[in-house]
Amino acid sequence: MLPDEAPPEAHVWMGPGRHLVTYPLGPGERNIVAVLERDGWAEEGWNHADDPANLRAAFAGFAPELRGWLDRVDEVKLWGLFRHPVAARWQDGRIALLGDAAHPTLPFLAQGANMAFEDAWVLADCLSCLPQAQALADYQQRRRDRVVWVIAAANANARNYHLRNPMLRGMAHSALRLGGRLLPAAPLKRFEWLYGFDVTI
Ligand SMILES: Cc1cc2nc3c(=O)[nH]c(=O)nc-3n(C[C@H](O)[C@H](O)[C@H](O)COP(=O)(O)OP(=O)(O)OC[C@H]3O[C@@H](n4cnc5c(N)ncnc54)[C@H](O)[C@@H]3O)c2cc1C
Numbered sequence: 001m002l003p004d005e006a007p008p009e010a011h012v013w014m015g016p017g018r019h020l021v022t023y024p025l026g027p028g029e030r031n032i033v034a035v036l037e038r039d040g041w042a043e044e045g046w047n048h049a050d051d052p053a054n055l056r057a058a059f060a061g062f063a064p065e066l067r068g069w070l071d072r073v074d075e076v077k078l079w080g081l082f083r084h085p086v087a088a089r090w091q092d093g094r095i096a097l098l099g100d101a102a103h104p105t106l107p108f109l110a111q112g113a114n115m116a117f118e119d120a121w122v123l124a125d126c127l128s129c130l131p132q133a134q135a136l137a138d139y140q141q142r143r144r145d146r147v148v149w150v151i152a153a154a155n156a157n158a159r160n161y162h163l164r165n166p167m168l169r170g171m172a173h174s175a176l177r178l179g180g181r182l183l184p185a186a187p188l189k190r191f192e193w194l195y196g197f198d199v200t201i
Pocket of ligand 1: 114
């Protein structure tokens with residue numbers, strides 16, 4: 001299947017120490033985010049070019065349609081992903097942190113930007129009705145537990161997507177496939193705490 005023939009859906013492929021996500025951008029265009037665990041990383045930044053052959057080699061054993069898509073990739077940008085703890089304190093005096101500065105997350109739940117938006121709403125809400133020092137302290141208190149949960153769930157996805165033990169991986173993938181067929185709504189139900197949450201209430 002070529003990218004322009006693929007249904008307009010996001011796909012996730014999982015393998016030992018790696019996974020790959022694709023989603024449609026526009027007619028005939030898909031973005032591909034490939035994640036590979038490595039022992040070392042030195043450079044900071046979003047714009048390091050890499051050889052597309054490295055991408056193809058890392059995902060060579062994956063599904064045939066994916067290999068077809070990777071063959072058409074002619075530009076690759078490389079960046080590092082790191083785990084950092086949630087900051088102990090997000091505010092001091094007249095300053096408050098929000099988003100990744102306070103609580104960076106691995107992007108494996110696609111929630112980092114959402115958390116920044118939610119932070120912004122809560123911060124504005126606190127500032128609209130409390131004196132500043134108390135508003136900033138309340139803002140952190142209202143947000144902390146939720147972002148800790150979200151980050152833990154993203155970390156769990158990292159673990160589950162990248163299972164290295166072939167038996168565990170086979171069992172997990174079969175369960176996902178079967179679950180998807182028998183109870184397609186179940187995964188969404190499981191994430192009701194995440195997607196059903198309304199920060200404005
Ligand atoms: C591969 C990948 C996929 C992702 N997918 C999703 C997704 O699907 N959904 C989702 O919700 N999130 C996703 N995220 C996470 C999301 O991109 C981040 O969580 C989000 O951008 C954080 O927003 P922010 O405003 O806190 O920080 P940033 O977006 O990092 O913004 C900080 C800004 O501050 C600027 N800056 C830094 N230092 C200075 C300085 N000294 N002076 C002035 N400016 C400065 C930076 O240049 C930057 O523009 C993904 C992240 C990655 C890496």
